[in-house]
Amino acid sequence: MAEKRFLERVRLGLVLFGGLYLGAVILLATPYFQSQWVSLILDHERYLTTWQSAIYMNAIRLPLFAKFDTPEKYGLAPNKTLNLYINTPDNETLGAWFVLADPYYQSLPEIPSELDTHVPETLKRHPTVLFFHGNAATRAFKARILHYEAYSSRLGANVLAIDYRGFGDSTGKPSEPGLVTDARAAWDWLVAQGTKEEDILIAGHSLGSGVAAQLAAQLSDEGHRSRGTVLLSPFSSIREVLNTYHILGAVPLMKPLAMIPHIPDLVTWALTHKFDSLGAVPRIKGSVLISHAEDDWDIPHTHSRILFDAFLAPYLPPLVLPAGLQIPEDKWATFWEQRDAWTAKRDEILTRREIPHFGSVEKIERDGKKVVFVKTLAGGHDYLGLQEGVQDFMRTLFDFGPLRHA
Numbered sequence: 452m453a454e455k456r457f458l459e460r461v462r463l464g465l466v467l468f469g470g471l472y473l474g475a476v477i478l479l480a481t482p483y484f485q486s487q488w489v490s491l492i493l494d495h496e497r498y499l500t501t502w503q504s505a506i507y508m509n510a511i512r513l514p515l516f517a518k519f520d521t522p523e524k525y526g527l528a529p530n531k532t533l534n535l536y537i538n539t540p541d542n543e544t545l546g547a548w549f550v551l552a553d554p555y556y557q558s559l560p561e562i563p564s565e566l567d568t569h570v571p572e573t574l575k576r577h578p579t580v581l582f583f584h585g586n587a588a589t590r591a592f593k594a595r596i597l598h599y600e601a602y603s604s605r606l607g608a609n610v611l612a613i614d615y616r617g618f619g620d621s622t623g624k625p626s627e628p629g630l631v632t633d634a635r636a637a638w639d640w641l642v643a644q645g646t647k648e649e650d651i652l653i654a655g656h657s658l659g660s661g662v663a664a665q666l667a668a669q670l671s672d673e674g675h676r677s678r679g680t681v682l683l684s685p686f687s688s689i690r691e692v693l694n695t696y697h698i699l700g701a702v703p704l705m706k707p708l709a710m711i712p713h714i715p716d717l718v719t720w721a722l723t724h725k726f727d728s729l730g731a732v733p734r735i736k737g738s739v740l741i742s743h744a745e746d747d748w749d750i751p752h753t754h755s756r757i758l759f760d761a762f763l764a765p766y767l768p769p770l771v772l773p774a775g776l777q778i779p780e781d782k783w784a785t786f787w788e789q790r791d792a793w794t795a796k797r798d799e800i801l802t803r804r805e806i807p808h809f810g811s812v813e814k815i816e817r818d819g820k821k822v823v824f825v826k827t828l829a830g831g832h833d834y835l836g837l838q839e840g841v842q843d844f845m846r847t848l849f850d851f852g853p854l855r856h857a
């Protein structure tokens with residue numbers, strides 16, 4: 452009878468489901484599987500390796516089969532770019548390109564040979580952009596070369612671009628402290644060539660903004676003085692963004708996740724490699740340019756807003772939020788009052804300017820240092836630095852002066 456068969460099927464279903472459930476419970480209760488699960492959670496190194504390759508993507512070596520010793524192949528003028536190798540204190544070898552400032556290159560009577568002999572002279576005459584690229588690909592990647600060309604010609608600056616450890620033809624494997632060591636080795640190389648510290652502008656794009664921020668903070672701590680710091684399409688810190696979502700409650704990203712056992716721990720570990728630029732901000736001395744495009748789909752421009760606010764923080768009344776995820780009902784009034792006072796003071800100390808069809812510029816000048824946030828309408832993630840408007844803010848904020856020939 453149909454009814455009986457139906458009941459049989461239900462029973463069979465229950466038995467199957469129950470069996471699977473029981474099986475899963477038995478597996479989870481088995482010491483072997485428990486140890487697998489627990490080690491997956493606790494095995495810092497293995498977890499981070501996966502996470503690291505996701506952050507750095509250094510295995511993507513674009514362009515393929517790049518010939519780093521012939522930068523001409525990628526659009527740079529003949530013998531304008533020196534391919535060199537920089538050694539780090541922990542024995543890695545970093546591939547790097549040094550591009551002569553165009554005013555210097557063009558002042559030469561003919562195409563130079565023995566390029567390394569020209570390096571000290573151009574470093575003496577022209578400022579240098581120390582450029583830290585984003586994740587994936589190498590120093591020969593087209594979008595990056597367009598940056599070197601623009602800095603050399605439009606800003607009249609020399610450019611030093613490195614491939615971090617594990618990238619391009621550099622040795623080693625990437626890690627946060629490793630990349631910062633690499634950045635410092637590049638700085639030290641420039642100084643060893645006779646560059647004045649105040650002639651070096653530290654610039655980083657995307658992941659490189661995290662490297663630039665850490666280097667700038669480290670140098671500031673040690674009393675060194677660069678020309679300034681440029682953060683292009685930067686991120687603040689992943690943790691901070693998660694926390695911000697909690698406070699405003701707009702996207703309660705962490706709440707459902709937090710209910711799953713171990714997920715909060717995983718997030719904490721994931722954030723160990725966090726390039727905490729937000730934490731580095733208070734340590735950076737000297738002027739800073741932050742720029743972000745509104746149409747950046749990789750890293751939203753809210754990251755730059757958070758960074759800029761962090762530079763403002765010392766000059767604003769504090770926003771003291773109660774601990775925990777929720778603001779109790781009776782604290783809301785206090786919270787909004789604080790917020791209003793904060794906004795009023797903020798509007799008082801910063802100047803804001805809209806540039807039609809280009810974007811907005813916010814600026815504060817305090818204690819002899821300027822912090823400027825240029826938010827562009829266009830440029831996306833990879834081409835923001837190629838916006839001539841952004842380059843002009845680099846030129847004026849850091850006193851590169853009008854383009855000089857010879």
Ligand SMILES: *[C@@H]1O[C@H](CO)[C@@H](O)[C@H](O)[C@H]1NC(C)=O
Nearest residue numbers: 538539540541542543544632
């Ligand atoms: C670097 O390499 C040299 C020679 O291979 C070796 O003597 C030295 O101990 C190494 N230093 C470090 C920090 O690994």
Ligand SMILES: *[C@@H]1O[C@H](CO)[C@@H](O)[C@H](O)[C@H]1NC(C)=O
Nearest residue numbers: 529530561562563564565566
């Ligand atoms: C570029 O430099 C190399 C090495 O110094 C030299 O042999 C070559 O002639 C130069 N190229 C040109 C076009 O002058």
